[in-house]
Amino acid sequence: xxxxxxxxxxxxxxxxxxxxxxxxxxxxxxxxxxxxxxxxxxxxxxxxxxxxxxxxxxxxxxxxxxxxxxxxxxxxxxxxxxxxxxxxxxxxxxxxxxxxxxxxxxxxxxxxxxxxxxxxxxxxxxxxxxxxxxxxxxxxxxxxxxxxxxxxxxxxxxxxxxxxxxxxxxxxxxxxxxxxxxxxxxxxxxxxxxxxxxxxxxxxxxxxxxxxxxxxxxxxxxxxxxxxxxxxxxxxxxxxxxxxxxxxxxxxxxxxxxxxxxxxxxxxxxxxxxxxxxxxxxxxxxxxxxxxxxxxxxxxxxxxxxxxxxxxxxxxxxxxxxxxxxxxxxxxxxxxxxxxxxxxxxxxxxxxxxxxxxxxxxxxxxxxxxxxxxxxxxxxxxxxxxxxxxxxxxxxx
Ligand SMILES: Cc1cc2nc3c(=O)[nH]c(=O)nc-3n(C[C@H](O)[C@H](O)[C@H](O)COP(=O)(O)OP(=O)(O)OC[C@H]3O[C@@H](n4cnc5c(N)ncnc54)[C@H](O)[C@@H]3O)c2cc1C
Numbered sequence: 001x002x003x004x005x006x007x008x009x010x011x012x013x014x015x016x017x018x019x020x021x022x023x024x025x026x027x028x029x030x031x032x033x034x035x036x037x038x039x040x041x042x043x044x045x046x047x048x049x050x051x052x053x054x055x056x057x058x059x060x061x062x063x064x065x066x067x068x069x070x071x072x073x074x075x076x077x078x079x080x081x082x083x084x085x086x087x088x089x090x091x092x093x094x095x096x097x098x099x100x101x102x103x104x105x106x107x108x109x110x111x112x113x114x115x116x117x118x119x120x121x122x123x124x125x126x127x128x129x130x131x132x133x134x135x136x137x138x139x140x141x142x143x144x145x146x147x148x149x150x151x152x153x154x155x156x157x158x159x160x161x162x163x164x165x166x167x168x169x170x171x172x173x174x175x176x177x178x179x180x181x182x183x184x185x186x187x188x189x190x191x192x193x194x195x196x197x198x199x200x201x202x203x204x205x206x207x208x209x210x211x212x213x214x215x216x217x218x219x220x221x222x223x224x225x226x227x228x229x230x231x232x233x234x235x236x237x238x239x240x241x242x243x244x245x246x247x248x249x250x251x252x253x254x255x256x257x258x259x260x261x262x263x264x265x266x267x268x269x270x271x272x273x274x275x276x277x278x279x280x281x282x283x284x285x286x287x288x289x290x291x292x293x294x295x296x297x298x299x300x301x302x303x304x305x306x307x308x309x310x311x312x313x314x315x316x317x318x319x320x321x322x323x324x325x326x327x328x329x330x331x332x333x334x335x336x337x338x339x340x341x342x343x344x345x346x347x348x349x350x351x352x353x354x355x356x357x358x359x360x361x362x363x364x365x366x367x368x369x370x371x372x373x374x375x376x377x378x379x380x381x382x383x384x385x386x387x388x389x390x391x392x393x394x395x396x397x
Contacts, residue, residue, distance in 0.1 A: 006056040019066075026066070031068070036069060057069055073297045075223075077102065105194075106141070109138050121135060123154050124153035127200075131166075131202075138182075139182070140192045147172055150170075167208055168207065170201045178196075179194050180192060260323065263327065293312050313362065320358050
């Protein structure tokens with residue numbers, strides 16, 4: 001039975017939801033009415049309700065297929081700024097972020113620091129009220145269009161690796177930031193290399209204390225993984241930042257196994273018991289992951305970076321690989337044809353290759369397994385020989 005707030009959301013939707021209203025206008029209505037992030041305080045676009053009530057509101061929105069709610073959990077950008085940004089930064093950016101009007105990117109990975117992010121060598125040196133940033137990042141999704149970036153940089157070379165990192169909100173459109181496109185296996189060019197030479201970031205754009213950026217990063221990564229754990233439900237012609245943006249809208253979208261079932265029928269394979277079994281297995285994996293995502297969201301709403309998020313992301317990676325290979329197998333020899341000669345084969349090839357976006361981006365499958373092993377199953381931690389020595393003394397790639 002709907003609670004008071006659930007009933008209020010339902011009534012508001014009955015009175016206002018109109019699928020023909022332009023998306024931008026609709027999102028403004030949702031954000032300004034406090035439905036986008038209901039668990040946040042009223043002064044920051046929320047309604048001060050509990051996480052459970054916020055989930056119920058998001059369900060009401062999904063019920064009528066209206067976008068914009070549930071962003072308190074899956075909007076990586078806004079949630080991180082709301083948690084760590086100054087009052088001035090929140091006033092300047094939160095509304096635009098909730099409306100999807102700020103282009104963002106993540107400057108985390110480097111040529112020598114991917115899975116081991118604590119090994120970053122991009123440096124930030126204090127210069128009055130600013131920091132000067134120099135170094136190279138790689139695999140930066142949406143780098144060319146970004147207005148701002150979440151950046152991790154080393155600010156203390158004498159501290160051990162996890163304790164000398166600081167998290168910044170970096171303006172991208174400035175001299176000193178150069179973005180170069182990279183080309184992917186799918187033929188897309190969605191991510192980039194970013195070179196920073198004495199790029200400037202105000203100290204007011206620092207999230208958390210200097211040297212405590214690792215803690216901030218854990219929260220931001222948990223939001224990213226939660227979004228990726230759900231994002232693959234849409235046919236994923238998107239990179240991770242797109243996925244993060246979209247995930248809010250598709251939190252419980254219907255599971256599109258229908259496409260694969262149709263393909264099995266079209267190719268005369270729907271009566272093959274082995275194919276039927278694999279279709280059902282995929283359906284079950286999706287269903288379980290959907291429930292798991294609800295648990296992960298509940299944990300995030302309570303402010304913890306739960307390892308359940310890693311389970312969801314790992315599961316979604318398995319789902320996308322399984323779906324891609326089943327789609328290709330159903331097509332048989334036709335699966336080798338590309339382009340306009342067989343659009344459905346081109347689509348299958350894309351699905352197969354694009355599955356790697358979830359199994360690598362935001363932390364690889366192996367890293368998610370490490371997290372689950374250590375934090376869920378209680379297995380011994382991996383040896384970390386460089387954990388307690390000054391970073392400047394650690395041998396580097
Ligand atoms: C589509 C996509 C979008 C991305 N977008 C961004 C972005 O916007 N911003 C950003 O900063 N980065 C981004 N990345 C980078 C991504 O986060 C890294 O690729 C990822 O963290 C892996 O790092 P790496 O590529 O350096 O691989 P490595 O860390 O070098 O890993 C190589 C292999 O070794 C395995 N491995 C490494 N360490 C361990 C360990 N301890 N235990 C077991 N196995 C291990 C890995 O699983 C992997 O198979 C993106 C990547 C992809 C694919």
